[in-house]
Amino acid sequence: MLQNYAGVGVFFLIAAIFPLILLATAWLVRPKRPSPEKLSTYECGLETQGPTWVQFKISYFLYALIFVIFDVETVFLYPWAVKFQALTLFAFVEMIIFIGILVIGLWYAWKEGALEWL
Amino acid sequence: MTNPVIFWLIALVVIVSGLMVVLLKNIVHSALFLVVTFVGVSATYVLLQADFLAAVQILVYAGAVSILLVFGVMLTVRGDIKSSNLFNRHKLSGGVVALALFLIVERIILKTEWVLSKNPAPESTVGPIAEAMLTKFVIPFEVAAILLLVAMVGAILLAKGEGKPQ
Numbered sequence: 214m215l216q217n218y219a220g221v222g223v224f225f226l227i228a229a230i231f232p233l234i235l236l237a238t239a240w241l242v243r244p245k246r247p248s249p250e251k252l253s254t255y256e257c258g259l260e261t262q263g264p265t266w267v268q269f270k271i272s273y274f275l276y277a278l279i280f281v282i283f284d285v286e287t288v289f290l291y292p293w294a295v296k297f298q299a300l301t302l303f304a305f306v307e308m309i310i311f312i313g314i315l316v317i318g319l320w321y322a323w324k325e326g327a328l329e330w331l
Numbered sequence: 332m333t334n335p336v337i338f339w340l341i342a343l344v345v346i347v348s349g350l351m352v353v354l355l356k357n358i359v360h361s362a363l364f365l366v367v368t369f370v371g372v373s374a375t376y377v378l379l380q381a382d383f384l385a386a387v388q389i390l391v392y393a394g395a396v397s398i399l400l401v402f403g404v405m406l407t408v409r410g411d412i413k414s415s416n417l418f419n420r421h422k423l424s425g426g427v428v429a430l431a432l433f434l435i436v437e438r439i440i441l442k443t444e445w446v447l448s449k450n451p452a453p454e455s456t457v458g459p460i461a462e463a464m465l466t467k468f469v470i471p472f473e474v475a476a477i478l479l480l481v482a483m484v485g486a487i488l489l490a491k492g493e494g495k496p497q
Contacts, residue, residue: 266405275491277395278483279486280398284390289475291457292464295458299458303466307473310476314480318479322487325491327491
């Protein structure tokens with residue numbers, strides 16, 4: 214089984230090394246004539262405004278919370294999906310109930326306006 | 332048996348990134364290194380042939396919990412973020428407590444007689460979990476859904492406040 218994960222390891226290595234190669238090549242090839250304008254922070258071509266670190270709105274945090282809940286739900290969904298063909302109708306009904314309970318939560322979040330983009 | 336070099340490499344990644352979480356001064360960078368720690372821990376799960384647990388670790392911890400942490404930090408931190416994760420004046424007492432905890436855990440680990448299973452590792456880790464979850468442990472499974480629901484409703488209530496603002 215572990216041999217199957219060697220590919221994942223190779224992926225990780227390439228993902229770590231490739232950006233370094235890109236940055237190193239760019240550093241070697243590029244001309245170096247800095248000026249204050251060039252060294253200023255890039256913000257879509259406009260002049261930057263205010264500090265970099267700003268306080269987020271609470272509504273973004275609600276998105277994150279709901280995301281975590283449904284992320285945990287996928288942990289339960291995944292084994293069910295893998296074994297779907299071997300499981301009975303009973304398991305299907307169970308999962309429908311499970312999802313139904315969580316949809317109530319989604320409905321509540323919707324009703325409370327937690328999904329509104331401000 | 333896997334090459335111990337792989338294990339030590341993963342252990343190095345976990346320990347170094349764990350130290351970075353504590354030592355970095357910007358708490359958002361600490362949170363990002365926490366993601367590296369989580370991914371390293373999931374790699375050790377793979378070494379233990381618990382691949383479902385590894386997937387869950389990446390999905391929930393590296394994916395969701397770290398996002399929640401970063402959002403929480405961004406919501407609460409005021410002032411200069413570059414010095415948001417500093418040491419306070421209790422370096423010595425903190426070190427003593429950490430050392431004591433380490434010694435206790437180390438004693439327990441060395442005193443425990445670890446029983447190694449003779450059975451080979453299961454071929455599939457997901458299948459037995461699915462079967463147990465959906466046949467034998469039905470009630471805990473549905474209770475988990477209710478728990479998630481309660482968590483979600485509670486979080487929304489806390490964040491939004493009860494009732495409509497006047």
